[in-house]
Amino acid sequence: MSKTPQAIRGTQDIFGAEAEAFAHVVATFERIRKLYRFRRAEMPVFEKTEVFSRSLGETTDVVSKEMYSFEDRGGESLTLRPEFTAGIARAFLTDGWQQHVPLKLATHGPLFRYERPQKGRYRQFHQIDAEWIGSAEPQADVELLTMADHLLKELGVADGVTLQLNTLGDGTSREAWRVALIEHFGAHRLELSEDSQERLERNPLRILDSKDPRDQAFVGDAPKIDAFLSAEAQDFFAEVTSGLDAAGVSWTRNQALVRGLDYYRHTAFEFVTDRLGAQGTVLGGGRYDGLMESLGGAPTPAVGWAAGIERLAMLVEMKAEDSADCIVVVEDDAMMAPAFAALRKIRGAGLSADLMASGSPRKRFDKAVKSGAHSILALSSRDGAPDYRIKADPAGTARLETALGDLLATRSGTGDA
RNA sequence: GCGAUCGUAGCUCAGUUGGUUAGAGCGCCGGUUUGUGGUACCGGAGGUCGGGGGUUCAAGACCCCUCGAUCGCCCCA
Numbered sequence: 001m002s003k004t005p006q007a008i009r010g011t012q013d014i015f016g017a018e019a020e021a022f023a024h025v026v027a028t029f030e031r032i033r034k035l036y037r038f039r040r041a042e043m044p045v046f047e048k049t050e051v052f053s054r055s056l057g058e059t060t061d062v063v064s065k066e067m068y069s070f071e072d073r074g075g076e077s078l079t080l081r082p083e084f085t086a087g088i089a090r091a092f093l094t095d096g097w098q099q100h101v102p103l104k105l106a107t108h109g110p111l112f113r114y115e116r117p118q119k120g121r122y123r124q125f126h127q128i129d130a131e132w133i134g135s136a137e138p139q140a141d142v143e144l145l146t147m148a149d150h151l152l153k154e155l156g157v158a159d160g161v162t163l164q165l166n167t168l169g170d171g172t173s174r175e176a177w178r179v180a181l182i183e184h185f186g187a188h189r190l191e192l193s194e195d196s197q198e199r200l201e202r203n204p205l206r207i208l209d210s211k212d213p214r215d216q217a218f219v220g221d222a223p224k225i226d227a228f229l230s231a232e233a234q235d236f237f238a239e240v241t242s243g244l245d246a247a248g249v250s251w252t253r254n255q256a257l258v259r260g261l262d263y264y265r266h267t268a269f270e271f272v273t274d275r276l277g278a279q280g281t282v283l284g285g286g287r288y289d290g291l292m293e294s295l296g297g298a299p300t301p302a303v304g305w306a307a308g309i310e311r312l313a314m315l316v317e318m319k320a321e322d323s324a325d326c327i328v329v330v331e332d333d334a335m336m337a338p339a340f341a342a343l344r345k346i347r348g349a350g351l352s353a354d355l356m357a358s359g360s361p362r363k364r365f366d367k368a369v370k371s372g373a374h375s376i377l378a379l380s381s382r383d384g385a386p387d388y389r390i391k392a393d394p395a396g397t398a399r400l401e402t403a404l405g406d407l408l409a410t411r412s413g414t415g416d417a
Numbered sequence: 418g419c420g421a422u423c424g425u426a427g428c429u430c431a432g433u434u435g436g437u438u439a440g441a442g443c444g445c446c447g448g449u450u451u452g453u454g455g456u457a458c459c460g461g462a463g464g465u466c467g468g469g470g471g472u473u474c475a476a477g478a479c480c481c482c483u484c485g486a487u488c489g490c491c492c493c494a
Contacts, residue, residue, distance in 0.1 A: 006467095009485070061492050065418080083494090111494085116418080118488065127494060195491065211490085270494095281494060308494035360447070369455040378453090389453075 010115070010123025012310075020321055021313040022126075026108055028154050029128040036147045038106035038130055043087045045110060049077040055086040055294050057262030059202050068112045068123075080112035084129040085263075085288065085304055086295075092133055093297040101134030101300075108309065120279035120311045128312075131304035138236050140303050141267045141287060142243030148283055148305055149249045152271060157315040161273045161282060163250065166257040167237040168268050169229045171290065178204060180223040188218050205258040224255055233266065240267055259284075263291040267303065276311055283307035322352070323372035326400060328379065329364045330357035335379035335386060341407055342377060349403035375400055379408075 007013065014022055033040075049069050056063050068080040081087050084107060097103055108128040117123060130147060132140040145163070152158040168174050181204045189197060193212040200207070207215055208222065229237070244251055251269075259268045268286035276282070285305025292300040326346050330339045339355060346353045354373070356364045368376045375392030377400060388408045390397050 006485070066492080113493080115492075116490095117486085121493075125494070198491095206492090278489060279494075284494060306494060311494060359445090362448095365454060366456090372455095391454080 008123070010117040012122055012124075017321060018313065021316045022309055024316060025155065025309050025312045026128065029106070029108060029151060032147060032151045032154060033106040033130065035150075036104070036143065038104040038147075041088065041091070041105045041107045042109075043081075043084070043091055043107065045112075046078050046080050047087050047090060049079040051090045051295070052079055052082060052086050055089060055263060055291055056083070060261055062113065062261070066113045066115055068114055082111055082113045083261075084109075084111070084127065084306060085131065085291065088129075088131055088133075088304075089291050089295055089297075089302075092300070093292065093295055097133070098298075098300075102140070103133045105131045105133065118279070119277045120308065120314060122310065126309040127306045128309060129304065129306040131302060133302040134300055135303070136289070136301035138239035138243060138267075141240045142247060144285075144303050144305060145240075145244060145251075145269065146247045146249055148271065148285075148307070149247075151307075152283070155312060155316055157273075157282070157312060160275055161271050161315075162252055164254040164257050164270050164272055165241070165244075165251045166254050166268045167225065167229065167233065167240075167266055168258065168264055168286070169225055169233040170265055173225070173228045173230050173233050174265065177223065177225050177228040180228065181205065181207070184222050185218060192218070208256040208258060219256065226255070236266055259286050261288075263288040263294065265289045269305070271307075273315065275315060279308075279311060282311050282315065323374065324354045325351035325373070326353045326375045326377060327356050327368040327371060327373040328353060328377045329368050330355070331361050331364060331378055331380035333357070333361070334381055338386065338408065339379050342379070342404060345405065345407055346377075346400070346403050349399075351399065351403060377404075 049067070052067060053063050058064065062082050067082055069077055070079075072078050088105060088107070091097065092103070106129065108126065110124050110126050112124050114123060115121060130144060132144055149158070149163065152161055169177065182200060185192060185196070185200055185204060185207055189200065191214060192200070192207070193210065193214045196207045196210055196212065196215045199210075208219055210216065210219070226234075241251070257268055257270060264286045266287040266289065269284065270281045271283040272280045273282050274280060283305055284307075285303070287301070287303045289299070289301045291302065292298065328339050328343055328346070330336055336357060339357060343353050343355060354371075356368045358364075359367070365376070365378055368378075369391075375390065375396040378389045378391070380387050380389075386408070390400055392400060
């Protein structure tokens, strides 16, 4: 006997009530996405590595140390998708989806990131995703955020979740702000945390949401993006916020909210909860007007968001799996054939049904009762003649008898559920 | 990549300062009781104590390494 191989670190096998919660999140997303007229898309789970390295930015953590990359047999570097947006952008460019612009897309599936697993964070994880490509208007941002808000409310997880909103301005606003931040924090370089001294080089915006008290001393009087916004960028953000107010979506401004990936411009947002430990972000996204160009396409404005299915599933009220509408108990193995016939009829009538026909015949009925089945059909023999009994409430008994028709004629008793 | 805690039957766990054949509950299998039924009782299967090395007369307990889990940091959904 050889040893059983272990599952890969950071992967999960989802089962039972957890799997039901997972499926519930996906089903709810599918329903809402149709309400908002987003079209389904499916992309490959792996792409040429450059799809991600060019669009996310070489210096981002995702690209520099978290990608699952490998060479295929032809020696080409491929990568398991760490996010959806880059792959969607590639498909948009290579498949001629420009003709559908403005294009509203929805997808969901597995993503891969080589990270240390912890609560609500896995190496293979799953997201739902919505993108609106080819619309430069703030109405796209408003609609997308309204849909996200709607989804969270439908899932019943909106309590304790707040929408934090910020703008990063257009390209020139963002760059001017970035320079000012480097200047501001650079003046205190040695007083910053080691992490932030590093951030100063790689991603100075990130210092703003540092948790280190040494950094927070300088965050308060750091330059604000508002001071660098062009008139157009200010107008854009104002239209987004007034649109949200009109749609009844509540939000709070968070000037320290930035995005980790290079392609974001203008609107940035996160729906945040305090119920998931260190993994507070439940849904996040923003506008990425610069992305298509980085992949060699024509400038194409776009907005999108993604949400972790595992994180949402953890917030959803755990629902137990449904118990069977009916369990058919075979108390005498001679009754196996009629049991199969009865099951087919019961299921044909739209009732979920299970068969209980193994183990000690005397204990089968008890096991059916214990399972919480709504009704039980017991098949046995009495003095050599077939016999059946139903245990259910009157309505359940009637439903069962209708389903069975004249299949079973001889019965000796009923009982209340 | 860094830190902390943890890893004993299918599941939840107990196992005293290292000391005989490693336990319980639940679940599973079989039987008895009950007999129209979610009861009670009896019995059974199932563990290389995550893996490897070391200390010791003796290790599930102590030390080292390794794998994994959990919770943080970094980063992110």
